[in-house]
Amino acid sequence: MTKPVKRRDAKKSKKLILDCAIKLFSTNGYSSTSMEELAKMCDLNKAMIFYYYKTKQGLYEAVIIQILDEIYATIIKENTDISKPMEELESFVKTYALFACSHSYLPSLLLRELSDSGAQMPETLFSHMRKLYILFASILDRGVKKGCFEDVIPMIVYFMVVGTLNLMVTTKPLRIKAHEIDGIDTCSTCDMDEISEYLIKKIKKMLKEK
Amino acid sequence: MTKPVKRRDAKKSKKLILDCAIKLFSTNGYSSTSMEELAKMCDLNKAMIFYYYKTKQGLYEAVIIQILDEIYATIIKENTDISKPMEELESFVKTYALFACSHSYLPSLLLRELSDSGAQMPETLFSHMRKLYILFASILDRGVKKGCFEDVIPMIVYFMVVGTLNLMVTTKPLRIKAHEIDGIDTCSTCDMDEISEYLIKKIKKMLKEK
DNA sequence: CCTCATTAACCAACTGATTAGTTAATTATA
DNA sequence: TATAATTAACTAATCAGTTGGTTAATGAGG
The missing domain is CATH 1.10.357.10 (Tetracycline Repressor, domain 2)
Known part of the structure; x- marks a missing residue:
């Protein structure tokens, strides 16, 4: 039973955002990290970051x-x-x-x-x-x-x-x-x-x- | 002969910008330091910062x-x-x-x-x-x-x-x-x-x- | 001592780019 | 079909840096 290839996967997207955020925040710092840049890195729409983590600060604390x-x-x-x-x-x-x-x-x-x-x-x-x-x-x-x-x-x-x-x-x-x-x-x-x-x-x- | 009180003093202004910049850069970091905020702190117009130090990076290096x-x-x-x-x-x-x-x-x-x-x-x-x-x-x-x-x-x-x-x-x-x-x-x-x-x-x- | 030209010092108001965050509509999946 | 996941397009604020001009000090000539 091979699962169908999911084109939408909430857990995966949320995790992806967190993983990329770790990289960006630690190399660029908080204020030099752009949510637009992060979204591009995840190949997701920027709104998804706010959908899952509400604010930039919230994402940072999760990291x-x-x-x-x-x-x-x-x-x-x-x-x-x-x-x-x-x-x-x-x-x-x-x-x-x-x-x-x-x-x-x-x-x-x-x-x-x-x-x-x-x-x-x-x-x-x-x-x-x-x-x-x-x-x-x-x-x-x-x-x-x-x-x-x-x-x-x-x-x-x-x-x-x-x-x-x-x-x-x-x-x-x-x-x-x-x-x-x-x-x-x-x-x-x-x-x-x-x-x-x-x-x-x-x-x-x-x-x-x- | 007491010198007349100078209302314009280039050296003083330039020094003032540098001194305030030291405080701001070291407490807020480079990217969180706003040139507008710095200008207000010096009670000078923002244009004066660029007049004396050309760019934000230039000011930072002077600091x-x-x-x-x-x-x-x-x-x-x-x-x-x-x-x-x-x-x-x-x-x-x-x-x-x-x-x-x-x-x-x-x-x-x-x-x-x-x-x-x-x-x-x-x-x-x-x-x-x-x-x-x-x-x-x-x-x-x-x-x-x-x-x-x-x-x-x-x-x-x-x-x-x-x-x-x-x-x-x-x-x-x-x-x-x-x-x-x-x-x-x-x-x-x-x-x-x-x-x-x-x-x-x-x-x-x-x-x-x- | 006065006046006028020169220039250094200064500023208000702007530009264009970028930012975090929102919204309303649109897909995909269960 | 209901809803969770996703998106394009937007807002309002902030940013570094510029522009075009206005004052104030200075020094020379009368």
């Missing part, structure tokens, strides 16, 4: 929820059967790094939203961001209580990890270009595994008692 | 050059009579931190530009950014040669420092809000000195031989 739910679930999943804080930290960094690398719209979106001090940030994004930080901070906290870490300011450590990973992803093309122009070492050939390995090693050394 | 020239000069000046790599590193971090804090449009602008992988980045900004990184990398390099640092990947260390500082500045309002909502520790009362002291301490520990 954000999609991305952040995904990464949070991935990290939680990878951490289920780990109990040592040191290994949990390692798993958090590795999972975030891999996700950020394969879904490079995430770092773009986060950096862009943070760049204006979150003045326009939707509540959904803000609450998702806090959730992720709370997860990280709780790992550190358990580590301190178990005596694996010392002298921890969780917010700063969090940015040293997540901020650095985000920047290493978004600056990739620029770092390659800079290496070509000036011949300087910009880690332009490093892959994400090397980067997260180095980060983990250094963060461990930084927080370890002695 | 960038102004900011980055200033910070580079400040860092170089503070570093003149220091020779030990460890102290040079410390001075770089402290100077950058203070500057970023008191000129908070710099972190905003940088994060925003980097968030789209520098696709639209003006050449002037890119070359200024490289200059600053080269300065930082050369400090680390001297440190390695003198045996003060080991196992250094300069690009990653640079982002761990500068990226973290930028994020700590731009996220200040969000961190305060998050603390109020969730009661979590977001370093919301830390001042910039504490932050850079902690960063310096941790980076030193991270790079020290042994």
Whole structure:
């Protein structure tokens, strides 16, 4: 029984709009993304975007929820059967790094939203961001209580990890270009595994008692 | 002889436009900044912006050059009579931190530009950014040669420092809000000195031989 | 000191393109 | 046939940039 080829498929259209919107919003930013352009990319009429998502802001928030739910679930999943804080930290960094690398719209979106001090940030994004930080901070906290870490300011450590990973992803093309122009070492050939390995090693050394 | 009060002052007007543009571009970003709004803020006719800066892009580049020239000069000046790599590193971090804090449009602008992988980045900004990184990398390099640092990947260390500082500045309002909502520790009362002291301490520990 | 020509500084009102969002009509499918 | 999915054509606002002109300062000649 082969289904007849559907020329109208609501779910497919709605999903298509979301997928294309993720690409456009993260490469062009919110205000430089045109709904007309998005419609053309989906090969759908612009009115369909408003039919499914009501407003541009509504679409943007749908995009954000999609991305952040995904990464949070991935990290939680990878951490289920780990109990040592040191290994949990390692798993958090590795999972975030891999996700950020394969879904490079995430770092773009986060950096862009943070760049204006979150003045326009939707509540959904803000609450998702806090959730992720709370997860990280709780790992550190358990580590301190178990005596694996010392002298921890969780917010700063969090940015040293997540901020650095985000920047290493978004600056990739620029770092390659800079290496070509000036011949300087910009880690332009490093892959994400090397980067997260180095980060983990250094963060461990930084927080370890002695 | 007191000069008559000038009702027309080209230099003053041009400067006024640049100063207001810095504020607007760094809080709203390039495409969300309206030239009409800028003109109103300066209490000048919109045509004057184009009279002095030709295009919006031209104005934007003038803004960038102004900011980055200033910070580079400040860092170089503070570093003149220091020779030990460890102290040079410390001075770089402290100077950058203070500057970023008191000129908070710099972190905003940088994060925003980097968030789209520098696709639209003006050449002037890119070359200024490289200059600053080269300065930082050369400090680390001297440190390695003198045996003060080991196992250094300069690009990653640079982002761990500068990226973290930028994020700590731009996220200040969000961190305060998050603390109020969730009661979590977001370093919301830390001042910039504490932050850079902690960063310096941790980076030193991270790079020290042994 | 006055006057007049020159020009720099300034502005109101416009253009043409683009924007988010709407509407009313039209298909396709169950 | 009922309704969900889709569309063309529209609105009203906003945008960067231009135009054609008006003032105010300046400097030279009388």
